[in-house]
Amino acid sequence: MTTTTLAPLLRAEGVTVRFGGLLALGDVGLAVPPGTVVGLIGPNGAGKTTLFNVLSGVVRPQQGRVVWKGRPLRGHRPHHLAGLGIARTLQGLNLFPGLSVLDNVIVGADRLAGGGMPAMLTGLGGYQRDERRLRDKAMAVLEDFGVADAAHAMPQTLPYGVQKRAALARAVVAEPELLMLDEPASGLSGADITELGDRIRAFGRRMGVLLVEHHMDLVMGICDHIVVLNFGEVIASGSPAVIRADPAVAQAYLGASVREGSDD
Ligand SMILES: Nc1ncnc2c1ncn2[C@@H]1O[C@H](COP(=O)(O)OP(=O)(O)O)[C@@H](O)[C@H]1O
Ligand SMILES: [Mg+2]
Structure with missing residues (x-):
């Protein structure tokens, strides 16, 4: 499904978050249209959970805003999400x-x-x-x-x-319009990850899905659109094929261990 023709359910615009001197997110944007699985990936510490928390109303950004179905959310809190039609699962068990x-x-x-x-x-x-x-x-x-x-x-x-x-x-039983998942594959392996991927793909036909995940293979296999964060900034955004071919993404994931020119 194409991600550009549908008005997004949820949008982050120009989101900036600082924790003391640390820039956790710098001018980050992201949109999740209905019927679409959007992946948010990036190395550890990239800012994925912080963005997830801004979208959930846990963390207030210093700049930028969160828009739900065209309406800016002002001062929203996690307990407002269910009423809006948004469900989420957190890292770990909850x-x-x-x-x-x-x-x-x-x-x-x-x-x-x-x-x-x-x-x-x-x-x-x-x-x-x-x-x-x-x-x-x-x-x-x-x-x-x-x-x-x-x-x-x-x-x-x-x-x-x-x-x-x-x-x-528990997250999907109320048939939310948007499902937000923070590292749902963590702690799972092999067949369980494959099954989870099939399930998320199926959810993506009924609702918008924002998938924050570390497992590259899972994300590449099931997302319609992927946003890559590194050190709090969006370094790439596009289809799995575009992301897979982006040298900046490989660089971010492999860091100094990438041997220049070895892959192309
Ligand atoms: N509450 C907080 N206070 C201070 N620093 C934080 C806090 N939450 C996250 N950070 C820092 O912000 C950066 C992004 O963290 P996080 O969003 O958890 O990354 P990710 O989920 O991509 O691994 C990291 O450097 C992390 O240490
Ligand atoms: Mg995280």
């Missing part, structure tokens, strides 16, 4: 340890809960019919992710790969 896998996914299914502790689980009245509906929906998504067997288990008792799938199930 399931609530005191809730079963199923209840974790139900939390994700209730946009109004916004990722906080849902009132419906505390037994407040008026939620019972909704709870049945959400429970069915959450169960269906767990089945789709091949982890329905783990529905009633506590997350911390499960293998890492199962927890990662459950976290992803």
Whole structure:
């Protein structure tokens, strides 16, 4: 799918973030159109998570802005994301340890809960019919992710790969318009990464996806468009083929170990 003809869901414009004397992001722009998987890559410390946090309302940029469907977001916070139609998964595991896998996914299914502790689980009245509906929906998504067997288990008792799938199930159960993933492949290997890639590709047909990832192969295989950060600046932007052929990208990833002229 082409990335240039559709109005973006989410856009970062001229985003600059400094941590003390460190320029974490310098005048960074990025756009995620609907039905598109946009990859954000770059070496460790490049600023990927910082940009993810600016988009999520965790970090306020000193300059620049975040625009959602043409409307600038002013002072947005992470708990506003669900209401806007944005879901995210963070680096590592972020399931609530005191809730079963199923209840974790139900939390994700209730946009109004916004990722906080849902009132419906505390037994407040008026939620019972909704709870049945959400429970069915959450169960269906767990089945789709091949982890329905783990529905009633506590997350911390499960293998890492199962927890990662459950976290992803929680993010997509409310059918967000935009899904933001920060290093979803971290801690996974081989077949699990391949399966994750297929899943993200499938999400990308239903919603916009912003994929922050370290695994080059995964990103190259499933993204429509890729933005490369290095030392807080966009050094390349384009299709996987364009990025693969860009010498500045190879240089950034391999640094001093690149032997001049060895690849071309
Ligand atoms: N809260 C913070 N305070 C100070 N420096 C930070 C903070 N968060 C990130 N940094 C620094 O900003 C740079 C970018 O970090 P980060 O966005 O985590 O990179 P990436 O996700 O690409 O590995 C790094 O040099 C990191 O040490
Ligand atoms: Mg990071």
